[in-house]
Amino acid sequence: DAGVIQSPRHEVTEMGQEVTLRCKPISGHDYLFWYRQTMMRGLELLIYFNNNVPIDDSGMPEDRFSAKMPNASFSTLKIQPSEPRDSAVYFCASSQGLGGELFFGEGSRLTVL
Amino acid sequence: GDSVTQMEGPVTLSEEAFLTINCTYTATGYPSLFWYVQYPGEGLQLLLKATKADDKGSNKGFEATYRKETTSFHLEKGSVQVSDSAVYFCALLEDKIIFGKGTRLHILP
Numbered sequence: 001d002a003g004v005i006q007s008p009r010h011e012v013t014e015m016g017q018e019v020t021l022r023c024k025p026i027s028g029h030d031y032l033f034w035y036r037q038t039m040m041r042g043l044e045l046l047i048y049f050n051n052n053v054p055i056d057d058s059g060m061p062e063d064r065f066s067a068k069m070p071n072a073s074f075s076t077l078k079i080q081p082s083e084p085r086d087s088a089v090y091f092c093a094s095s096q097g098l099g100g101e102l103f104f105g106e107g108s109r110l111t112v113l
Numbered sequence: 114g115d116s117v118t119q120m121e122g123p124v125t126l127s128e129e130a131f132l133t134i135n136c137t138y139t140a141t142g143y144p145s146l147f148w149y150v151q152y153p154g155e156g157l158q159l160l161l162k163a164t165k166a167d168d169k170g171s172n173k174g175f176e177a178t179y180r181k182e183t184t185s186f187h188l189e190k191g192s193v194q195v196s197d198s199a200v201y202f203c204a205l206l207e208d209k210i211i212f213g214k215g216t217r218l219h220i221l222p
Contacts, residue, residue: 041214042214043157043202043212043214045210045211048209091156093156093157098208098210099145101159102149102159104157106155107156
């Protein structure tokens with residue numbers, strides 16, 4: 001079975017550009033999470049969805065960040081405009097039930113110059 | 114609010130040494146507790162979990178016991194291997210999952 005699939009794996013962009021990260025969760029999972037990982041701040045929960053509905057977006061840093069889940073098999077995290085401090089690895093994870101095991105994708109490494 | 118505190122890394126040990134990575138938590142209720150592991154270039158994977166006080170989670174030679182009285186969930190392994198080199202995350206779940214900052218482990222051959 002395919003795991004959580006993220007794209008792109010690596011993205012290098014210039015400050016001010018729009019960045020879109022994509023995630024396909026495991027089929028049948030009803031929760032989807034977006035995390036950001038940096039050396040300084042560790043692993044931060046940005047937002048999570050249940051059955052495609054955003055439940056908690058309190059971790060989204062500011063209005064430049066937005067996330068959508070138009071259907072059960074696809075989610076996007078968008079940063080517009082991007083800034084150098086957004087450079088990080090962004091992980092998507094999915095689970096069956098809130099207490100279920102989290103399955104992580106391999107991450108999208110974003111570098112904003 | 115809820116929080117997880119892990120020992121600072123990196124932790125460097127020789128192969129076959131005994132490992133302890135400390136984890137304490139703050140929660141309003143009775144959370145479930147987890148250890149996740151992240152190998153280089155990969156996402157996190159569940160290592161073990163415990164859902165109630167005095168439960169012991171175990172997997173791949175690693176163990177952790179849910180201690181409600183000390184609000185702790187320390188990770189232990191009796192004899193580490195080079196392949197255990199990774200970053201280890203303690204986490205709790207109440208209304209959402211919260212991770213600690215991670216502890217990097219280096220095992221020397």
